[in-house]
Amino acid sequence: MDQKSKVRHIALSACMLFGAVHGAYAQASGENGAVVAATAPIAVAAQTATAAASATSASQTFVLTPDEAKQSATGNVAELQQMIHGSDIAELRTTYNASYGASLLFNAKEMTYYVALFQQKNFWRVIKTQDDARAEQIYRDFARQTAQLADVEIRRTRLEAQKAYTDRLVALSQERANRLQADLNVAHEQQTIVNSMQQQTRADAASLAQQKAQAQEQLRAAQRQVRDLQRQLESGLPAH
CATH class of the missing domain: 3.10.450 (Nuclear Transport Factor 2; Chain: A,)
Structure with missing residues:
Protein backbone atom coordinates (compact mmCIF):
# COMPACT_ATOMS: atom_id res chain seq x y z
CA MET A 1 0.00 0.00 0.00
CA ASP A 2 1.45 3.40 -1.04
CA GLN A 3 1.59 6.49 1.15
CA LYS A 4 -1.55 8.09 -0.30
CA SER A 5 -3.60 4.93 0.26
CA LYS A 6 -2.47 4.81 3.88
CA VAL A 7 -3.54 8.44 4.40
CA ARG A 8 -6.96 7.83 2.87
CA HIS A 9 -7.43 4.71 5.03
CA ILE A 10 -6.49 6.57 8.19
CA ALA A 11 -8.83 9.48 7.33
CA LEU A 12 -11.71 7.10 6.59
CA SER A 13 -11.18 5.26 9.89
CA ALA A 14 -11.12 8.55 11.77
CA CYS A 15 -14.40 9.64 10.17
CA MET A 16 -16.07 6.34 11.07
CA LEU A 17 -14.80 6.57 14.64
CA PHE A 18 -16.04 10.19 14.99
CA GLY A 19 -19.44 9.21 13.62
CA ALA A 20 -19.75 6.33 16.08
CA VAL A 21 -18.77 8.54 19.02
CA HIS A 22 -21.20 11.29 17.95
CA GLY A 23 -24.04 8.78 17.59
CA ALA A 24 -23.38 7.30 21.01
CA TYR A 25 -23.27 10.77 22.56
CA ALA A 26 -26.53 11.75 20.85
CA GLN A 27 -28.22 8.57 22.08
CA ALA A 28 -26.97 9.15 25.62
CA SER A 29 -28.16 12.77 25.52
CA GLY A 30 -31.58 11.68 24.29
CA GLU A 31 -31.90 9.10 27.05
CA ASN A 32 -30.83 11.61 29.71
CA GLY A 33 -33.33 14.16 28.37
CA ALA A 34 -36.05 11.54 28.50
CA VAL A 35 -35.15 10.71 32.09
CA VAL A 36 -35.20 14.40 33.06
CA ALA A 37 -38.49 14.93 31.23
CA ALA A 38 -39.98 11.88 32.91
CA THR A 39 -38.79 12.76 36.40
CA ALA A 40 -39.86 16.44 36.23
CA PRO A 41 -43.63 15.74 36.61
CA ILE A 42 -42.84 13.35 39.47
CA ALA A 43 -40.87 16.07 41.28
CA VAL A 44 -43.67 18.60 40.73
CA ALA A 45 -46.26 16.10 41.94
CA ALA A 46 -44.15 15.37 45.02
CA GLN A 47 -43.84 19.08 45.79
CA THR A 48 -47.61 19.56 45.32
CA ALA A 49 -48.37 16.62 47.60
CA THR A 50 -46.01 18.01 50.24
CA ALA A 51 -47.65 21.45 50.06
CA ALA A 52 -51.12 19.90 50.27
CA ALA A 53 -50.07 17.81 53.25
CA SER A 54 -48.68 20.91 54.95
CA ALA A 55 -51.90 22.85 54.32
CA THR A 56 -53.99 19.94 55.60
CA SER A 57 -51.83 19.65 58.69
CA ALA A 58 -52.15 23.39 59.36
CA SER A 59 -55.95 23.24 59.03
CA GLN A 60 -56.38 20.25 61.33
CA THR A 61 -57.72 20.69 64.85
CA PHE A 62 -55.06 21.44 67.43
CA VAL A 63 -54.17 18.36 69.47
CA LEU A 64 -52.19 18.23 72.70
CA THR A 65 -49.28 15.86 72.98
CA VAL A 152 -74.84 28.09 74.31
CA GLU A 153 -74.39 30.36 77.33
CA ILE A 154 -74.47 33.49 75.18
CA ARG A 155 -77.58 32.23 73.40
CA ARG A 156 -79.25 31.50 76.75
CA THR A 157 -78.33 34.98 78.02
CA ARG A 158 -79.82 36.59 74.93
CA LEU A 159 -82.98 34.49 75.17
CA GLU A 160 -83.33 35.36 78.86
CA ALA A 161 -82.96 39.05 78.04
CA GLN A 162 -85.50 38.78 75.21
CA LYS A 163 -87.94 36.96 77.50
CA ALA A 164 -87.48 39.54 80.26
CA TYR A 165 -88.00 42.34 77.73
CA THR A 166 -91.13 40.65 76.39
CA ASP A 167 -92.43 40.07 79.92
CA ARG A 168 -91.87 43.74 80.70
CA LEU A 169 -93.78 44.77 77.57
CA VAL A 170 -96.59 42.39 78.53
CA ALA A 171 -96.68 43.88 82.05
CA LEU A 172 -96.76 47.42 80.67
CA SER A 173 -99.49 46.49 78.21
CA GLN A 174 -101.48 44.79 80.96
CA GLU A 175 -101.05 47.81 83.21
CA ARG A 176 -102.31 50.11 80.47
CA ALA A 177 -105.19 47.74 79.76
CA ASN A 178 -106.06 47.78 83.47
CA ARG A 179 -106.04 51.58 83.48
CA LEU A 180 -108.22 51.70 80.40
CA GLN A 181 -110.58 49.15 81.93
CA ALA A 182 -110.77 51.23 85.12
CA ASP A 183 -111.50 54.33 83.06
CA LEU A 184 -114.13 52.41 81.15
CA ASN A 185 -115.72 51.17 84.38
CA VAL A 186 -115.81 54.73 85.72
CA ALA A 187 -117.34 55.92 82.47
CA HIS A 188 -119.98 53.19 82.66
CA GLU A 189 -120.75 54.04 86.28
CA GLN A 190 -120.96 57.73 85.46
CA GLN A 191 -123.15 56.99 82.47
CA THR A 192 -125.45 54.96 84.71
CA ILE A 193 -125.61 57.84 87.18
CA VAL A 194 -126.29 60.32 84.39
CA ASN A 195 -128.98 58.08 82.92
CA SER A 196 -130.59 57.72 86.33
CA MET A 197 -130.44 61.45 86.89
CA GLN A 198 -131.90 62.08 83.46
CA GLN A 199 -134.70 59.64 84.16
CA GLN A 200 -135.41 61.25 87.52
CA THR A 201 -135.27 64.69 85.97
CA ARG A 202 -137.71 63.66 83.27
CA ALA A 203 -140.01 62.17 85.90
CA ASP A 204 -139.76 65.34 87.96
CA ALA A 205 -140.43 67.43 84.89
CA ALA A 206 -143.48 65.34 84.01
CA SER A 207 -144.76 65.64 87.57
CA LEU A 208 -144.15 69.36 87.58
CA ALA A 209 -145.90 69.68 84.23
CA GLN A 210 -148.89 67.84 85.63
CA GLN A 211 -148.85 69.99 88.75
CA LYS A 212 -148.59 73.06 86.58
CA ALA A 213 -151.54 71.96 84.52
CA GLN A 214 -153.54 71.37 87.69
CA ALA A 215 -152.47 74.73 89.07
CA GLN A 216 -153.45 76.43 85.85
CA GLU A 217 -156.81 74.70 85.94
CA GLN A 218 -157.25 75.83 89.53
CA LEU A 219 -156.20 79.32 88.49
CA ARG A 220 -158.72 79.39 85.70
CA ALA A 221 -161.44 78.14 88.05
CA ALA A 222 -160.51 80.80 90.58
CA GLN A 223 -160.47 83.44 87.88
CA ARG A 224 -163.94 82.38 86.74
CA GLN A 225 -165.17 82.54 90.29
CA VAL A 226 -163.69 85.99 90.69
CA ARG A 227 -165.36 87.18 87.54
CA ASP A 228 -168.67 85.75 88.63
CA LEU A 229 -168.37 87.39 92.01
CA GLN A 230 -167.36 90.60 90.37
CA ARG A 231 -170.41 90.59 88.14
CA GLN A 232 -172.66 89.84 91.07
CA LEU A 233 -171.13 92.64 93.06
CA GLU A 234 -171.54 95.05 90.25
CA SER A 235 -175.19 94.07 89.69
CA GLY A 236 -176.03 94.30 93.42
CA LEU A 237 -177.71 90.97 93.38
CA PRO A 238 -176.85 88.29 95.80
CA ALA A 239 -175.46 85.18 94.39
CA HIS A 240 -177.78 82.17 94.33
Missing part, protein backbone atom coordinates in the same frame (compact mmCIF):
# COMPACT_ATOMS: atom_id res chain seq x y z
CA PRO A 66 -49.78 12.82 75.25
CA ASP A 67 -47.56 14.41 77.92
CA GLU A 68 -49.52 17.68 77.74
CA ALA A 69 -52.83 15.83 77.87
CA LYS A 70 -51.77 14.16 81.14
CA GLN A 71 -50.58 17.34 82.81
CA SER A 72 -53.92 18.38 84.31
CA ALA A 73 -53.87 15.20 86.34
CA THR A 74 -50.39 15.87 87.73
CA GLY A 75 -51.27 18.88 89.87
CA ASN A 76 -50.88 21.81 87.47
CA VAL A 77 -54.27 23.22 88.50
CA ALA A 78 -53.41 23.16 92.20
CA GLU A 79 -49.92 24.49 91.48
CA LEU A 80 -51.24 27.46 89.51
CA GLN A 81 -53.95 28.19 92.07
CA GLN A 82 -51.27 28.45 94.75
CA MET A 83 -49.08 30.71 92.62
CA ILE A 84 -51.77 32.93 91.10
CA HIS A 85 -51.93 35.33 94.04
CA GLY A 86 -48.16 35.67 94.32
CA SER A 87 -45.74 37.94 92.51
CA ASP A 88 -43.96 35.23 90.52
CA ILE A 89 -46.72 34.84 87.93
CA ALA A 90 -47.34 37.47 85.24
CA GLU A 91 -50.49 37.46 83.13
CA LEU A 92 -49.52 37.82 79.47
CA ARG A 93 -52.83 37.24 77.70
CA THR A 94 -56.44 36.55 78.67
CA THR A 95 -59.53 35.92 76.59
CA TYR A 96 -63.08 35.96 77.97
CA ASN A 97 -66.17 34.50 76.32
CA ALA A 98 -69.21 34.67 78.61
CA SER A 99 -68.17 32.87 81.82
CA TYR A 100 -65.37 30.97 80.08
CA GLY A 101 -61.81 32.18 79.66
CA ALA A 102 -58.26 31.29 78.69
CA SER A 103 -55.08 32.79 80.12
CA LEU A 104 -51.42 32.69 79.24
CA LEU A 105 -49.27 33.23 82.33
CA PHE A 106 -45.50 33.32 82.76
CA ASN A 107 -43.23 32.43 85.67
CA ALA A 108 -40.09 34.43 84.96
CA LYS A 109 -38.04 32.72 87.66
CA GLU A 110 -38.60 29.29 86.17
CA MET A 111 -38.99 30.50 82.56
CA THR A 112 -42.20 28.47 82.52
CA TYR A 113 -45.49 29.23 80.81
CA TYR A 114 -48.88 28.21 82.19
CA VAL A 115 -51.83 28.04 79.81
CA ALA A 116 -55.11 27.84 81.69
CA LEU A 117 -58.70 27.15 80.69
CA PHE A 118 -61.25 28.30 83.26
CA GLN A 119 -64.93 28.86 83.88
CA GLN A 120 -66.15 31.53 86.33
CA LYS A 121 -62.56 32.06 87.53
CA ASN A 122 -62.19 28.35 88.36
CA PHE A 123 -59.32 26.60 86.56
CA TRP A 124 -60.18 23.22 85.18
CA ARG A 125 -57.30 22.67 82.78
CA VAL A 126 -53.72 23.93 83.01
CA ILE A 127 -50.85 23.09 80.66
CA LYS A 128 -47.27 23.92 81.66
CA THR A 129 -44.45 24.33 79.14
CA GLN A 130 -41.15 26.15 78.66
CA ASP A 131 -41.65 26.44 74.91
CA ASP A 132 -42.99 29.95 74.24
CA ALA A 133 -44.23 29.10 70.73
CA ARG A 134 -46.00 26.02 72.04
CA ALA A 135 -47.54 28.06 74.86
CA GLU A 136 -48.91 30.58 72.36
CA GLN A 137 -50.30 27.75 70.24
CA ILE A 138 -52.04 26.11 73.20
CA TYR A 139 -53.38 29.50 74.34
CA ARG A 140 -54.92 30.18 70.93
CA ASP A 141 -56.58 26.77 70.97
CA PHE A 142 -57.93 27.30 74.50
CA ALA A 143 -59.25 30.73 73.46
CA ARG A 144 -61.01 29.09 70.51
CA GLN A 145 -62.51 26.51 72.86
CA THR A 146 -63.89 29.25 75.13
CA ALA A 147 -65.70 30.76 72.15
CA GLN A 148 -67.26 27.39 71.33
CA LEU A 149 -68.16 26.65 74.95
CA ALA A 150 -69.72 30.08 75.40
CA ASP A 151 -72.04 29.83 72.38
Whole structure:
Protein backbone atom coordinates (compact mmCIF):
# COMPACT_ATOMS: atom_id res chain seq x y z
CA MET A 1 0.00 0.00 0.00
CA ASP A 2 1.45 3.40 -1.04
CA GLN A 3 1.59 6.49 1.15
CA LYS A 4 -1.55 8.09 -0.30
CA SER A 5 -3.60 4.93 0.26
CA LYS A 6 -2.47 4.81 3.88
CA VAL A 7 -3.54 8.44 4.40
CA ARG A 8 -6.96 7.83 2.87
CA HIS A 9 -7.43 4.71 5.03
CA ILE A 10 -6.49 6.57 8.19
CA ALA A 11 -8.83 9.48 7.33
CA LEU A 12 -11.71 7.10 6.59
CA SER A 13 -11.18 5.26 9.89
CA ALA A 14 -11.12 8.55 11.77
CA CYS A 15 -14.40 9.64 10.17
CA MET A 16 -16.07 6.34 11.07
CA LEU A 17 -14.80 6.57 14.64
CA PHE A 18 -16.04 10.19 14.99
CA GLY A 19 -19.44 9.21 13.62
CA ALA A 20 -19.75 6.33 16.08
CA VAL A 21 -18.77 8.54 19.02
CA HIS A 22 -21.20 11.29 17.95
CA GLY A 23 -24.04 8.78 17.59
CA ALA A 24 -23.38 7.30 21.01
CA TYR A 25 -23.27 10.77 22.56
CA ALA A 26 -26.53 11.75 20.85
CA GLN A 27 -28.22 8.57 22.08
CA ALA A 28 -26.97 9.15 25.62
CA SER A 29 -28.16 12.77 25.52
CA GLY A 30 -31.58 11.68 24.29
CA GLU A 31 -31.90 9.10 27.05
CA ASN A 32 -30.83 11.61 29.71
CA GLY A 33 -33.33 14.16 28.37
CA ALA A 34 -36.05 11.54 28.50
CA VAL A 35 -35.15 10.71 32.09
CA VAL A 36 -35.20 14.40 33.06
CA ALA A 37 -38.49 14.93 31.23
CA ALA A 38 -39.98 11.88 32.91
CA THR A 39 -38.79 12.76 36.40
CA ALA A 40 -39.86 16.44 36.23
CA PRO A 41 -43.63 15.74 36.61
CA ILE A 42 -42.84 13.35 39.47
CA ALA A 43 -40.87 16.07 41.28
CA VAL A 44 -43.67 18.60 40.73
CA ALA A 45 -46.26 16.10 41.94
CA ALA A 46 -44.15 15.37 45.02
CA GLN A 47 -43.84 19.08 45.79
CA THR A 48 -47.61 19.56 45.32
CA ALA A 49 -48.37 16.62 47.60
CA THR A 50 -46.01 18.01 50.24
CA ALA A 51 -47.65 21.45 50.06
CA ALA A 52 -51.12 19.90 50.27
CA ALA A 53 -50.07 17.81 53.25
CA SER A 54 -48.68 20.91 54.95
CA ALA A 55 -51.90 22.85 54.32
CA THR A 56 -53.99 19.94 55.60
CA SER A 57 -51.83 19.65 58.69
CA ALA A 58 -52.15 23.39 59.36
CA SER A 59 -55.95 23.24 59.03
CA GLN A 60 -56.38 20.25 61.33
CA THR A 61 -57.72 20.69 64.85
CA PHE A 62 -55.06 21.44 67.43
CA VAL A 63 -54.17 18.36 69.47
CA LEU A 64 -52.19 18.23 72.70
CA THR A 65 -49.28 15.86 72.98
CA PRO A 66 -49.78 12.82 75.25
CA ASP A 67 -47.56 14.41 77.92
CA GLU A 68 -49.52 17.68 77.74
CA ALA A 69 -52.83 15.83 77.87
CA LYS A 70 -51.77 14.16 81.14
CA GLN A 71 -50.58 17.34 82.81
CA SER A 72 -53.92 18.38 84.31
CA ALA A 73 -53.87 15.20 86.34
CA THR A 74 -50.39 15.87 87.73
CA GLY A 75 -51.27 18.88 89.87
CA ASN A 76 -50.88 21.81 87.47
CA VAL A 77 -54.27 23.22 88.50
CA ALA A 78 -53.41 23.16 92.20
CA GLU A 79 -49.92 24.49 91.48
CA LEU A 80 -51.24 27.46 89.51
CA GLN A 81 -53.95 28.19 92.07
CA GLN A 82 -51.27 28.45 94.75
CA MET A 83 -49.08 30.71 92.62
CA ILE A 84 -51.77 32.93 91.10
CA HIS A 85 -51.93 35.33 94.04
CA GLY A 86 -48.16 35.67 94.32
CA SER A 87 -45.74 37.94 92.51
CA ASP A 88 -43.96 35.23 90.52
CA ILE A 89 -46.72 34.84 87.93
CA ALA A 90 -47.34 37.47 85.24
CA GLU A 91 -50.49 37.46 83.13
CA LEU A 92 -49.52 37.82 79.47
CA ARG A 93 -52.83 37.24 77.70
CA THR A 94 -56.44 36.55 78.67
CA THR A 95 -59.53 35.92 76.59
CA TYR A 96 -63.08 35.96 77.97
CA ASN A 97 -66.17 34.50 76.32
CA ALA A 98 -69.21 34.67 78.61
CA SER A 99 -68.17 32.87 81.82
CA TYR A 100 -65.37 30.97 80.08
CA GLY A 101 -61.81 32.18 79.66
CA ALA A 102 -58.26 31.29 78.69
CA SER A 103 -55.08 32.79 80.12
CA LEU A 104 -51.42 32.69 79.24
CA LEU A 105 -49.27 33.23 82.33
CA PHE A 106 -45.50 33.32 82.76
CA ASN A 107 -43.23 32.43 85.67
CA ALA A 108 -40.09 34.43 84.96
CA LYS A 109 -38.04 32.72 87.66
CA GLU A 110 -38.60 29.29 86.17
CA MET A 111 -38.99 30.50 82.56
CA THR A 112 -42.20 28.47 82.52
CA TYR A 113 -45.49 29.23 80.81
CA TYR A 114 -48.88 28.21 82.19
CA VAL A 115 -51.83 28.04 79.81
CA ALA A 116 -55.11 27.84 81.69
CA LEU A 117 -58.70 27.15 80.69
CA PHE A 118 -61.25 28.30 83.26
CA GLN A 119 -64.93 28.86 83.88
CA GLN A 120 -66.15 31.53 86.33
CA LYS A 121 -62.56 32.06 87.53
CA ASN A 122 -62.19 28.35 88.36
CA PHE A 123 -59.32 26.60 86.56
CA TRP A 124 -60.18 23.22 85.18
CA ARG A 125 -57.30 22.67 82.78
CA VAL A 126 -53.72 23.93 83.01
CA ILE A 127 -50.85 23.09 80.66
CA LYS A 128 -47.27 23.92 81.66
CA THR A 129 -44.45 24.33 79.14
CA GLN A 130 -41.15 26.15 78.66
CA ASP A 131 -41.65 26.44 74.91
CA ASP A 132 -42.99 29.95 74.24
CA ALA A 133 -44.23 29.10 70.73
CA ARG A 134 -46.00 26.02 72.04
CA ALA A 135 -47.54 28.06 74.86
CA GLU A 136 -48.91 30.58 72.36
CA GLN A 137 -50.30 27.75 70.24
CA ILE A 138 -52.04 26.11 73.20
CA TYR A 139 -53.38 29.50 74.34
CA ARG A 140 -54.92 30.18 70.93
CA ASP A 141 -56.58 26.77 70.97
CA PHE A 142 -57.93 27.30 74.50
CA ALA A 143 -59.25 30.73 73.46
CA ARG A 144 -61.01 29.09 70.51
CA GLN A 145 -62.51 26.51 72.86
CA THR A 146 -63.89 29.25 75.13
CA ALA A 147 -65.70 30.76 72.15
CA GLN A 148 -67.26 27.39 71.33
CA LEU A 149 -68.16 26.65 74.95
CA ALA A 150 -69.72 30.08 75.40
CA ASP A 151 -72.04 29.83 72.38
CA VAL A 152 -74.84 28.09 74.31
CA GLU A 153 -74.39 30.36 77.33
CA ILE A 154 -74.47 33.49 75.18
CA ARG A 155 -77.58 32.23 73.40
CA ARG A 156 -79.25 31.50 76.75
CA THR A 157 -78.33 34.98 78.02
CA ARG A 158 -79.82 36.59 74.93
CA LEU A 159 -82.98 34.49 75.17
CA GLU A 160 -83.33 35.36 78.86
CA ALA A 161 -82.96 39.05 78.04
CA GLN A 162 -85.50 38.78 75.21
CA LYS A 163 -87.94 36.96 77.50
CA ALA A 164 -87.48 39.54 80.26
CA TYR A 165 -88.00 42.34 77.73
CA THR A 166 -91.13 40.65 76.39
CA ASP A 167 -92.43 40.07 79.92
CA ARG A 168 -91.87 43.74 80.70
CA LEU A 169 -93.78 44.77 77.57
CA VAL A 170 -96.59 42.39 78.53
CA ALA A 171 -96.68 43.88 82.05
CA LEU A 172 -96.76 47.42 80.67
CA SER A 173 -99.49 46.49 78.21
CA GLN A 174 -101.48 44.79 80.96
CA GLU A 175 -101.05 47.81 83.21
CA ARG A 176 -102.31 50.11 80.47
CA ALA A 177 -105.19 47.74 79.76
CA ASN A 178 -106.06 47.78 83.47
CA ARG A 179 -106.04 51.58 83.48
CA LEU A 180 -108.22 51.70 80.40
CA GLN A 181 -110.58 49.15 81.93
CA ALA A 182 -110.77 51.23 85.12
CA ASP A 183 -111.50 54.33 83.06
CA LEU A 184 -114.13 52.41 81.15
CA ASN A 185 -115.72 51.17 84.38
CA VAL A 186 -115.81 54.73 85.72
CA ALA A 187 -117.34 55.92 82.47
CA HIS A 188 -119.98 53.19 82.66
CA GLU A 189 -120.75 54.04 86.28
CA GLN A 190 -120.96 57.73 85.46
CA GLN A 191 -123.15 56.99 82.47
CA THR A 192 -125.45 54.96 84.71
CA ILE A 193 -125.61 57.84 87.18
CA VAL A 194 -126.29 60.32 84.39
CA ASN A 195 -128.98 58.08 82.92
CA SER A 196 -130.59 57.72 86.33
CA MET A 197 -130.44 61.45 86.89
CA GLN A 198 -131.90 62.08 83.46
CA GLN A 199 -134.70 59.64 84.16
CA GLN A 200 -135.41 61.25 87.52
CA THR A 201 -135.27 64.69 85.97
CA ARG A 202 -137.71 63.66 83.27
CA ALA A 203 -140.01 62.17 85.90
CA ASP A 204 -139.76 65.34 87.96
CA ALA A 205 -140.43 67.43 84.89
CA ALA A 206 -143.48 65.34 84.01
CA SER A 207 -144.76 65.64 87.57
CA LEU A 208 -144.15 69.36 87.58
CA ALA A 209 -145.90 69.68 84.23
CA GLN A 210 -148.89 67.84 85.63
CA GLN A 211 -148.85 69.99 88.75
CA LYS A 212 -148.59 73.06 86.58
CA ALA A 213 -151.54 71.96 84.52
CA GLN A 214 -153.54 71.37 87.69
CA ALA A 215 -152.47 74.73 89.07
CA GLN A 216 -153.45 76.43 85.85
CA GLU A 217 -156.81 74.70 85.94
CA GLN A 218 -157.25 75.83 89.53
CA LEU A 219 -156.20 79.32 88.49
CA ARG A 220 -158.72 79.39 85.70
CA ALA A 221 -161.44 78.14 88.05
CA ALA A 222 -160.51 80.80 90.58
CA GLN A 223 -160.47 83.44 87.88
CA ARG A 224 -163.94 82.38 86.74
CA GLN A 225 -165.17 82.54 90.29
CA VAL A 226 -163.69 85.99 90.69
CA ARG A 227 -165.36 87.18 87.54
CA ASP A 228 -168.67 85.75 88.63
CA LEU A 229 -168.37 87.39 92.01
CA GLN A 230 -167.36 90.60 90.37
CA ARG A 231 -170.41 90.59 88.14
CA GLN A 232 -172.66 89.84 91.07
CA LEU A 233 -171.13 92.64 93.06
CA GLU A 234 -171.54 95.05 90.25
CA SER A 235 -175.19 94.07 89.69
CA GLY A 236 -176.03 94.30 93.42
CA LEU A 237 -177.71 90.97 93.38
CA PRO A 238 -176.85 88.29 95.80
CA ALA A 239 -175.46 85.18 94.39
CA HIS A 240 -177.78 82.17 94.33
